[in-house]
Amino acid sequence: MKTYRCAVIGNPIAHSQSPALHEQFAREAGISLIYDKILSPLEDFETIVRDFFAKSPDTRPIHCGLNITLPFKVRAYQLAEQHTDHAQHAGAVNTFYLNAKHQLVGDNTDGIGLCRALMQHGYSLKNKRVLLLGAGGAARGALYPLLQAGVRELSLSNRTLSKAQQLIKPYQSQFPITLLTPEDFSTSAPFDFIINATSAGLHDETFTLPTPLIHRQTYCYDMIYGKPTAFLHWAAQHHLPHHDGYSMLVAQARESFARWFGSSSF
Numbered sequence: 412m413k414t415y416r417c418a419v420i421g422n423p424i425a426h427s428q429s430p431a432l433h434e435q436f437a438r439e440a441g442i443s444l445i446y447d448k449i450l451s452p453l454e455d456f457e458t459i460v461r462d463f464f465a466k467s468p469d470t471r472p473i474h475c476g477l478n479i480t481l482p483f484k485v486r487a488y489q490l491a492e493q494h495t496d497h498a499q500h501a502g503a504v505n506t507f508y509l510n511a512k513h514q515l516v517g518d519n520t521d522g523i524g525l526c527r528a529l530m531q532h533g534y535s536l537k538n539k540r541v542l543l544l545g546a547g548g549a550a551r552g553a554l555y556p557l558l559q560a561g562v563r564e565l566s567l568s569n570r571t572l573s574k575a576q577q578l579i580k581p582y583q584s585q586f587p588i589t590l591l592t593p594e595d596f597s598t599s600a601p602f603d604f605i606i607n608a609t610s611a612g613l614h615d616e617t618f619t620l621p622t623p624l625i626h627r628q629t630y631c632y633d634m635i636y637g638k639p640t641a642f643l644h645w646a647a648q649h650h651l652p653h654h655d656g657y658s659m660l661v662a663q664a665r666e667s668f669a670r671w672f673g674s675s676s677f
């Protein structure tokens with residue numbers, strides 16, 4: 412039986428749950444996998460990635476895939492020799508593998524993981540009004556998959572409005588995407604989904620949005636996981652269905668695993 416080697420690379424990396432997730436997927440798929448955590452010094456990221464794949468495909472175990480986490484996702488995008496559509500739109504890479512020509516392919520499974528997670532919770536995005544909070548890397552990765560999922564309207568809101576404006580620009584001519592400013596809050600129709608892609612929950616203790624933005628079934632999703640955030644507390648106070656980002660973490664990892672070993676492994 413062939414043994415494969417994959418890893419997640421970041422700085423810091425000790426907290427990463429990727430090894431446990433991928434080892435579980437490998438067990439389910441009957442694949443022999445060693446999955447490491449690589450702590451990369453900031454200046455060595457590109458060298459470590461190149462060295463990792465230089466060992467493939469002749470060494471055993473076969474070095475076949477890398478996950479990339481903070482703070483290297485944009486540098487990973489720059490390092491990739493080929494980009495998938497999702498990576499191109501996100502401008503960031505969380506998954507590396509080699510193509511048949513041995514070129515380094517950069518993919519991004521964060522946004523598709525989010526959409527899959529929402530589906531697994533029983534929610535379809537089709538024809539729905541969605542409010543996405545944030546304009547950082549996570550929001551950027553989520554935009555294109557959300558638009559592709561057939562939402563009726565996607566509104567983006569961010570503390571720094573200019574960043575949100577910049578993010579929606581390339582999509583405005585093709586998709587129903589708008590900027591939602593605080594001045595729009597009182598006049599906007601309610602949303603079916605509110606997705607929090609800000610890191611505010613890591614430190615903020617309070618969160619509020621005006622009630623005209625919600626209806627009784629507005630589904631709230633916080634990308635942060637493993638911590639009760641102010642956003643989820645606010646959703647609970649308003650008796651809105653809600654989940655934290657753990658399901659997205661698992662789903663994006665599953666998508667990466669499928670890139671390396673084929674979706675038929677599931």
Ligand code: NDP
Nearest residue numbers: 545546547548549550570571608609610611634656659660
């Ligand atoms: P970035 O640092 O790139 O972006 C942070 C975003 O949060 C910006 O839009 C920033 O606004 C906003 N923000 C930060 N603090 C506040 C605040 N106090 N009030 C309002 N807005 C605030 O981070 P990422 O986009 O990479 O990650 C965002 C979150 O998503 C992180 O907590 C991360 O853990 C989580 N995440 C979860 C994943 C999962 O699989 N579940 C995957 C990826 C990310 P501004 O532009 O004004 O600074």
